[in-house]
Amino acid sequence: MKLLIFEDEPLAQERIIQIIKSKRKDWDVLGTAQSVSEAINLLQQFPDVDLLICDIHLADGDCFKVFEQEDFQIPIIFLTAYDQHALESFNHYCIDYVLKPLQESRLLQAFEKYEQLCLNEQNAEVNPLMVQAVLDKLSQNGYKKRFLTKAGSKMLFKDINEIAYFYAEDKIVFLKEIGTSKKYIINFSLDELEKKMLNPSQFYRINRSIIINVEALIEMKTYHNGRLKLFVKSSDDLDLIVARERVGQFKDWINQ
Structure with missing residues (x-):
């Protein structure tokens, strides 16, 4: 053979x-x-x-x-x-x-x-x-449906569809809630989230520090140096920028 x-x-x-x-x-x-x-x-x-x-x-x-x-x-x-x-x-x-x-x-x-x-x-x-x-x-591939999060002394569960995006800051990973400015700490790296836990048809890593939920996406605009800036259903000042080398693949992903 x-x-x-x-x-x-x-x-x-x-x-x-x-x-x-x-x-x-x-x-x-x-x-x-x-x-x-x-x-x-x-x-x-x-x-x-x-x-x-x-x-x-x-x-x-x-x-x-x-x-x-x-x-x-x-x-x-x-x-x-x-x-x-x-x-x-x-x-x-x-x-x-x-x-x-x-x-x-x-x-x-x-x-x-x-x-x-x-x-x-x-x-x-x-x-x-x-x-x-x-x-x-x-369809039963084991993608996570909810995350145990931490906010101060509180431990909460957040459903996957409540999350606008994940981001890393100073080696700590947060999830950002849809519709609010609230963020919560989770005990996983972005690599673990991207490769093992998140449905790739719903979540996309737009740069080294951010993974966004397509369900939270409102619009996108052209940005400096061939990049894209995204706007999601969340109140915050964090710029969600698609890295230049990922723009083409991101457009294919968003258009699937």
């Missing part, structure tokens, strides 16, 4: 290879790619591979650009930290959609699904019931 791995994070790439070597010793990794261009070259070099393991966000763009070049009818296990591409992934012979951080047991489950669907039946078509099952699972 021959496969290719498209993954732009070296550590993640190495972990996938180690899992394959340990749990699927008869599988042969023919090559790896970190970018769209490298992936296209590999597919042209090895057009008869049996399986692709593919991170959606590669170094130079989304992996879907790879499959726009030619009609590669190869089963794919997609890897990603985000769930908003689930529907689009099933336009490209998706066998499974594995969310990061990557767990070995979850990847092995995807391998088993591939073996059942493709190796046994020699058929890469995906049953619509399987698509729905994956989407149902994604």
